Amino acid sequence: MNKNWRWLPAGIVPVVIAAAAVSASTVAEAQPQLPALTAQELLEFVATSTDDAYSGTVEQSSDLGLPDLSLAAPPGGSSGSDPTSAALELLTGEHTAQVYVDGPGKARVQLLDQLAQRDVVVNGDHVWFYDSEANEAVHAVRPADAGEDDLEAMLREKAAEHPELQNIPRTPAELAEVFLARIDPSTEVTVGDTSRVAGRSAYQLLLTPDDAATLIGSVAVTVDSETGVPLGVRVQARGQEEPAFSAGFSSVDFSTPDAGIFDFTPPPGATVTEASPKDGAQHDADAADEVRVSGQPTVIGQGWSTIVELPAGSASKLGLSTGTGESTGMGDIMEIEPGMDPEEVAGAQALLEQALVETDGGRALQTSLVSVFITDDGRVLAGAVGVDQLVAASRQWSNRQ
């Protein structure tokens, strides 16, 4: 008997595993045969998509070329209750969320943190936020006559009040909407190769900004070939091989989720905050005060290379302010949205202090997709452009003033 035969299983098993892994990814990468669509047809398909009810797992990852600071976070504990690290958290690393949608009136997004979870539940007129680690719940009632946009606005407002809730990812469809809204005449819209996403055949819509100033190289939106629902969004930074940001379904099920999922009763012992309309009004007043103090943010430019400027004094309030300006609400897509929310960047400022580089006239943070520039006189500029653009913009505006 040849003694070496005994090593045969040890040789075969890894080969089988490798083969299984390769074939799985080959299946995943196989290009399904789909009827050809023009870019225009595909855009219309998305616009008329029937996404009434579905559920699935959304994976989101960002690679902005920053050092991974999540290592500094305590193990096991997510940084949900700390706004600065929460903002920082989404500059790096990965998130997984369970998404349940049943028509416009019912939705639940569960951000699956390690050993913790954050939930947003929309059920008819009732909206709940829940953070398991802090055991805090926020309840809001939507006014009876409120429309879809009002709900969105309210969600944003609530999220702004509770920074720990800001990192709940949006559905890929919502993300896609943000980018599709950016399409301007200079944007090249094409149809890419078909692919398989979350086990479904999908079209791919490619948006390529023809704008030398922006850091965004291209945006790819995968679209379910049956329903027209966007399944994933991938943002490529200019000159970077790996996607700087991607979010998409890893699994999706287009059947109506169990109605019980949208019921939420705050658990005993949880701190429950009622956000009544009155509170909202009060909050608006507060916010107005703050705006008066700090002044309105200025939007410079348009399209992909939009720059947002926070006036003097903002820098000193970084990480503290809530409810000012145009919050993107529960979406944590600040790093990819041209008209990004300055607060979220600001929130990360404290921990990113070391990442800030001394620049002519201030300090700057450059990632592969967005830049932040804090001038010596305390203004903050941010946008999906290079630091030099921000510096130039800051000069231009101070000159004008």
Added chain:
Amino acid sequence: MPAESAATHAPRTGGSLGLTLVVSEVAVLFRRLRTWAMIGALALIPILIAVVVRVSSDESSSGRGPAFLNSITQNGLFVSLTALTVAIPLFLPLTIGVVAGDTIAGEANLGTLRYLLVAPAGRIRLLLVKYAGAALFCFVATLTVVVTGAVVGALLFPVGPVTLLSGATVGIPGYFARLLLLALYVTVSLLGLSAIGLFISTLTSVPVGAMAATAALAVIAQILGALPQLEWLHPWLFTHHWLGFADLLREPIVWTSFADNALLQFGYIAVFGALAYGRFSTKDILS
């Protein structure tokens, strides 16, 4: 051949499952003082946590410490979860390392390995039985932490319906069903490490070396898992899903990490089981 021989040897079908050796293996494992010392040490984790929290419950230390720590004062049943979170990275792998590293090397060291093989136990069968023993220990060890935690928590703190991560509450029976699932998850998580320990154990007749190497690998894998530069490697590390047990505490339960974890651990069992077979099937037993 003496006539009595036929009577002594049971018909092949009767004993071919070899369950008696499994029973014997379990008996030997749990008749050792060392095994009980390790189980006692594991039981000490929830006890320590519960007592410390009880004694210092006035002080608010919210936002720090291991997960679920702050929930304990409200519901004693959370002691299990805190203890499990604390035990998974180091204490559980350490005890598994001792048991899995001892499987073959320990018998070789005592010299009993040669008598088991001469009996004959059969080399592959012995590997399987030894692995089954280690796997059972994984379950007992995990269950020890969970059950002790629940008992101590119930003794020192109020107990009631348990809030899941999603904010939903489950009654105590439902919670215990989840705890059992959780223990199962953690047991499965440790199966890969057990297979590695079994393989290392076939390499040496010095059990302490095999134990230390196995426990060290668990630590190394977790360190590698924390290095962002090795992100491509992370899904392949046997420690990758160790803290994913929380997915069983969501409503609805997210099964993906359970499935991914089981698949990953199965891969480790296959690879290191094959290696252990390769090493042990024709190894010269010289101790």
Added chain:
Amino acid sequence: MSAGELAIETRGLTKVFGRQRAVDSIDLTVPRGSVFGFLGPNGSGKTTTIRVLLGLASATSGEVRLLDGEMPDDARAVLPRVGALVEGPAIYPFLSGRANLQRFDAADRRTDPATRSRRVDEALERVGLSHAAKKRAHAYSLGMKQRLGIANALLAPRDLLILDEPTNGLDPQGTREVRSLIRSLSDDGTTVFVSSHLLAEVEQMCTRIAVMSAGRLVAQGTLDELRSGGTARVRVTTPDAAEARRVLTGLGLTPEPHGHDDVVTAELSVAGLQPETVNAALVRAEVRVRGFEARGASLEDRFVALTGEGFDVAG
């Protein structure tokens, strides 16, 4: 002898560790029903041979037949019929003597669990350990452990017993008991293969022996065959030692140096030369022979001649 009559048969059995040939091409033939002594100094390769016989180690080359099977391929069929004590007993110190035996008995999937405790008790009884059966083996003396090891070999009726140094650590009483145990087992028809480094022990128990030295099998056969293989010696007591030496040398013998001035010894190394011829030659040469002794080879001489003398452990 046909294969069916042999309990153990090896052909060209060789085991090499690194550059050392621990067992060098040995051909053992152990007939069924015999009490076979496997003799050799420490380190001569006895235990390694036994390990290969039992499938614990694999042969570098050569074949092994045990009972009706090839080892190690037929180990599952053959080993349940073989009881073994290899390189001393091994125990789980934290288990009782009885639990130790139950553990080893459970390892064989063909044993009947229903009769296990009866068989374990019988085996303990047989080696005189019944009184200590419940004691932790950790507290056993060396001799008790040795008895437990032998009991393990007797858990089931065996066709072949392979006992490696069975009397190690036993007091004279225990040694006698083991000897009588082996005899009674042999009377029941069991083949017993006993290894030992003590000639006296083997001589008392065995009908056939094989002698190992430095990994080689240097002799094999019945006791008588081995004895006759040796050369006789003459011992002459005479005041004329120098003359006696001359005469012996003249006969072709090689007188050996001796401590006493009046004693001359020599091996009868010339074929056909009888002691009386030597005596006649001495008398003819007018050597005053005061004492003349002719002795057949003792097994001990033979053993020493085969394996070398002294305490050097063969490397």
